[in-house]
Amino acid sequence: MKDVKSQASKSAVPGKQGGLNAEIQSRIGHQLRAMYDDVVRQGVPDRFADLIRKLDASEANSQLGATGETKNDGRD
Amino acid sequence: MPLTDSLRDDILASVPSLRAFAISLSGNGDRADDLVQETLLRALANIDSFQPGSNLPAWLFTILRNLFRSDYRKRRREVEDADGSYAKTLKTQPAQNAHLEFEEFRAALEKLPQDQREALILVGASGFSYEDAAAICGCAVGTIKSRVNRARSKLSALLYVDGADDFGPDETVRAVIGGSGG
Numbered sequence: 146m147k148d149v150k151s152q153a154s155k156s157a158v159p160g161k162q163g164g165l166n167a168e169i170q171s172r173i174g175h176q177l178r179a180m181y182d183d184v185v186r187q188g189v190p191d192r193f194a195d196l197i198r199k200l201d202a203s204e205a206n207s208q209l210g211a212t213g214e215t216k217n218d219g220r221d
Numbered sequence: 222m223p224l225t226d227s228l229r230d231d232i233l234a235s236v237p238s239l240r241a242f243a244i245s246l247s248g249n250g251d252r253a254d255d256l257v258q259e260t261l262l263r264a265l266a267n268i269d270s271f272q273p274g275s276n277l278p279a280w281l282f283t284i285l286r287n288l289f290r291s292d293y294r295k296r297r298r299e300v301e302d303a304d305g306s307y308a309k310t311l312k313t314q315p316a317q318n319a320h321l322e323f324e325e326f327r328a329a330l331e332k333l334p335q336d337q338r339e340a341l342i343l344v345g346a347s348g349f350s351y352e353d354a355a356a357i358c359g360c361a362v363g364t365i366k367s368r369v370n371r372a373r374s375k376l377s378a379l380l381y382v383d384g385a386d387d388f389g390p391d392e393t394v395r396a397v398i399g400g401s402g403g
Binding site for chain 2: 169170172173174176177178179180181182183184185186187188189190192193194196197200201
C-alpha cells in the first residue's frame, strides 16, 4: 500500500503533481452529480412513457387468448 | 420474469438515470435518447432473462453500455422520433443553468478515456457500488477502482492543477473552498 502514502504526501501540496486533495475530490464529485442530476430531474420524457405503454399494450394483446382481457382493444 | 406492472414501473423509474448515463457516455442528447430507447426495447424483449430480485438498474445500465459500445449507431433510427421535441428539451435545459465552469467540467469529462469516464460516472454519479459497476462493465472490482482513481486524477489535472499554474495556488484554493460549501 505504498500508494496511500505517496498520495497522502502529494496531497499536502495542493495543486501540484496531480495530488488529489479532499477539496478537489469533493469538488469533482459535486460537479459530476450536478451534471448528472440535471438530466435526472427532467424525469421521464413522454416519448419513453408512451413507448413502454405501447409495448405493454401489444404484449397484453398477444396474451389475450390466455387472459381473455380486452380492455385496451380498440379503445383509448 | 414476465413483465409485471411493478417491473414496468421500475423500468420507467430508471429512465431518468439511464438518460443521464447515456448523455454522459455519448456527450450528445440525440444519441443519448436513441440509446435509451434502444435499451428499453432490448430490455423488454429480453425481460425473461431478468432475474427477479436482482438489481434492475444495473441490468438496464449493462444493456445500455453494451449497446453504446457495439452497434447502436446502426440501429438508432429503428424507431423515429416523431417531432424531435425531446431533443430540443435536452439541449436547452442544461444551457439555462450552465456556468462556464459547468461547461469546462463537461469538456474535461469528454477528454477521459471511455473506460475511465464510464467507471467514474457509474460510481460517482449513478451511485452504483464498485461491485455493481464492475458487473456492468464486465471487469474486476479492482479494475473499476483503478479506473475511477485515474479518472479523478485526470479530471483534477485538467480542471485544477493546470489552472493552478495560470492563476497561482491562492486563486485555486480559494475557488475550491468557495465552491465546495453548501
